């Protein structure tokens with residue numbers, strides 16, 4: 001806007017300082033921050049005293065003319081002609097040097113920070129782009145249940161709830177319900193909260209996270225991986241365009257994100273184990289691996305890549321065994337570069353009733369708990385595949401965050417359930 005334009009804004013005092021009879025307040029609204037200059041000679045003594053008594057985070061409405069000033073954020077400031085304090089604030093408890101636990105205890109106030117606001121805007125756009133891409137590609141959004149009766153990803157991380165006196169569980173993944181819906185809608189997706197009772201606190205795990213999951217009828221693992229890399233390219237490249245300012249404010253190296261273009265490299269689990277052993281990791285074929293090993297694997301490529309064909313003994317019963325090698329399943333993880341690791345886990349599903357029943361029993365589950373999941377293979381079973389994308393893992397990578405807790409407004413992990 002031009003110098004001299006008359007503007008009016010309402011927001012919160014983000015920063016405030018005074019020089020003699022001039023008060024400088026930096027007013028924040030959802031679009032950012034603007035410096036406003038309040039002079040007693042312009043607004044009058046009473047109004048000046050009102051603003052003089054307003055502390056940081058007081059809510060205000062101010063009007064005045066814009067003028068260029070290189071010293072002000074964004075190079076412009078407002079010369080206030082009138083205004084009022086709507087809500088006075090007490091002493092704001094966050095001064096800027098507090099530790100992690102204090103900031104988590106005061107998350108309801110820390111969310112006003114420019115840092116977390118930038119992250120939330122990146123997350124908003126990532127969600128918008130995921131929905132946009134799948135909708136334009138002919139996928140249907142559905143709403144699976146969160147209260148469920150059985151484990152998808154193993155019993156160890158289930159949260160049990162008392163459901164009218166009956167045991168039930170918070171959803172670990174909507175996958176099985178999406179597999180029901182492909183027999184009518186064929187290509188479905190859902191964004192739901194998933195719950196994992198993770199015993200340890202790591203920088204990549206939450207006990208409640210947002211899970212974007214898709215399921216496609218007639219798709220095999222190869223088709224799914226091709227679709228997955230197109231999806232990730234679409235989301236990342238459009239995020240760079242639409243959230244460039246926020247990503248720059250977050251100090252993100254945009255060049256590394258510009259390299260995120262399909263097709264992505266692929267390595268098998270077997271190759272991954274060979275690489276880890278060559279680099280001094282004490283691991284054998286058949287072992288599972290975690291964040292540290294994934295971080296090492298991400299040194300292989302400077303963009304996302306797939307790890308495929310894991311041993312069936314370390315993967316859930318629903319993954320389809322590879323007809324060319326019965327030791328492995330047609331599953332994949334998509335690992336983000338720069339040490340971030342797994343952001344997507346997906347697979348082709350077992351579509352044979354008999355094989356699935358055998359795998360359920362083999363892994364120690366009661367087939368009765370999966371009667372409806374097995375039924376899908378009794379009535380027109382089809383090859384199908386799907387994946388789960390951790391939204392906070394995606395945001396952590398794209399925004400370049402140190403810890404997943406800053407990718408969600410109210411992080412939940414062991415010993416943290418408030419605010």
Ligand SMILES: NC(=O)C[C@H]([NH3+])C(=O)NS(=O)(=O)OC[C@H]1O[C@@H](n2cnc3c(N)ncnc32)[C@H](O)[C@@H]1O
Nearest residue numbers: 173175196205206209213343344345387388390393
């Ligand atoms: N529809 C499907 O095929 C999904 C499948 N049943 C599933 O849940 N796979 S996954 O356990 O690897 O989780 C999928 C993704 O979910 C994310 N994830 C998985 N666990 C977590 C925790 N604890 N915190 C944050 N994010 C998490 C991570 O990005 C994983 O790649």
Ligand SMILES: [Mg+2]
Nearest residue numbers: 333342344345
């Ligand atoms: Mg996984």
